[in-house]
Amino acid sequence: MKAAILKKLGTLLTIEEIPKPQVGENDVLMKVKAAGICIADMYTLRGERPIKLPHILGHEASGVVAEVGSKVKKFKTGDRILGNAIITCNECYYCKNDLEQVCNKHTIVGTDGGTQGAFAEYYKLPEGNVYHLPEEIPFDQATVITSPLASAYHGVRIADIHRGDTVVVYGGGAIGYHAMLGALSYDSVRVFMIDTVDKKLELARKAGAAEVMNPSREDPVKRILGLTEGRGADVVIEAVGLNQTINQAILSVGKAGRLVFMGAPFGKISFEFENYRQSFLFKEIKMTSSITNRKDEMPQLIELVRTKKIDLSRSVSLKLPFEKINEGLEIVKNDVGNLIRVVLEFD
């Protein structure tokens, strides 16, 4: 099969013929139809993830079943499928206590060393990580479900959104944008999107944002308070991960509000308010972070996309043939055109 291989950090991938993966008894072999490029692939390319070279990247794939292991029951050759690449250990304290999203020993197929990713004609996953893909959902959109929408939706569930809530999203990138779509899947919710890039705000507006704000032109906190009779938002989702946006997020949430941190901050964070008591303590807020996703969320998520309660029609910004993978990686690396998702397609 053809696969894009990373041989040396800092170099381009080379497409080569290699043997198909061996299917274990519980595995499903996917003939890849589409694979998304994730920002996490950039971390791997930069050497920030422990991988063994040569390595095949990619963890956001959809396709059809090419082969199944002897113990696989739910899938047969030809089924349309999508994969979720996070394999949990099922043994640690967290897996045993219904907290698989924080499994101590999880691996991400395609991201962690010794695993083969989806930037190849065939991609292998355990049966438990594979889901049927309804006819209504095209392959390119299905790749979005596997990772950005799954992560974003997990955060939305943590946010405990209720009908009628005002939800503020800081950050209109892949996670923030899909968190907004997730929030909008609750009836009569109004979402405000905040980003410094007008193009992302325009997209958010088209996808249903009630208000958009660009903090380089206006103070979002002031505007949010103005739009909520001084109360602040019921829910704030922070999907940037900067000290400034995290602090703005806390200032934007109202009394008894919920806040979810979805950005992964790699810089030093410090909560600091002019009035700690009024801005923080006396609001009695709940702040939670959100990481990865859970298997039990996948079926409902697929159903929400199938029924268009979550509309992914604007999520794939660019489609490239698999052969142009290096071009795609460059675009994502340099954030050319502020795209939500770049997806590679196979013949």
Add this chain to the structure above:
Amino acid sequence: MKAAVLKTLKEPLVIEDVPLPTLGPKNVLMKVKQCGICITDIKMVSGVRPTGNLPFIIGHEGVGIVEDVGKEVTHFKTGERVLMDPLLSCGMCLNCSFGRDNMCESRRLIGITNETPGVYAEYGVIPERNLYKLPDEVSFSDGVLINSLLSPAFHGVKRMDFKASETACVYGLGSIGTMTILALKAFGASQIIGVDINEQALKNAEKFGLDYVINSKKEDPVKRIRELTGGKGVDVAFEVVGNHETILQAIYSTRHGGRTCILGVPFYHVVIDFKDALGFFHELSEKEASIIIAWGYTRQEFPMMLNMVKKRLIDFSPCRTKVIPLEEVNEGIKWTGEGKYTRVIIEF
């Protein structure tokens, strides 16, 4: 009636005869039996915290007996033992309407806010809505401990959705910290670890039912808590100090998916600074941890607390109370500041 009146800030209270307050139609005249002395009272006397226009009668932790009722009062009659909730909420704003009257938009407090005099006095006029019947099994002193100290601790444990068999640690073992231990026991905690820097406080708190005590001046509490919980950290951490360092330690003491309750109310500026570049990422993001603030208490928690104390699910016997006559109120204020007692209580 006799009352201890705050006439001049930073001066001792003056005991004198004042007119009996007038009884409105929806009010109850409570013959005060006991009233606790709160740190807030000290802060008002010393001028650190705003108070009602002087002269003002402070005191918001009262229990007593119904002496008389207003024309429209339906739930109370003369002679009944009662406990007062000092929080005057409107019952109309959005926060009140969803049961969070601790954040009422027009929140006032009896004995603290202007024009709502308190109960360092023989009688107090309390709205019917702010009174709860004190069961015969619950002593007046227990009543004072409920409305003064148990209430915020109970609210915190409840707000954390604490489940039986979970593990907890408590940073700060002062009066509210020890009440948190009592509430955690009542909620079925399987392991409670207490942390403080004061040896005396640790010794005292042990009597409340701690499984382990840690002096964080002598050893790293986060490391020790992880050791005591099989390397994971506790399910729920309670921060009852209101200090940057202990807030961080509390967060760092929780397991993946754990919850940290911020109960401490500081009277100074606090910055929560996740010192290391990846501190926030490792201790919140990766752990999918929560920080939940608990502030004050809500109306609906009074019947719950009263029932639990009545059934002895919450047992105040380890508490050290000091009962004094009104004449010793100024000494009582001093003792409260020294923190030797769980509560200093004025008795009439």
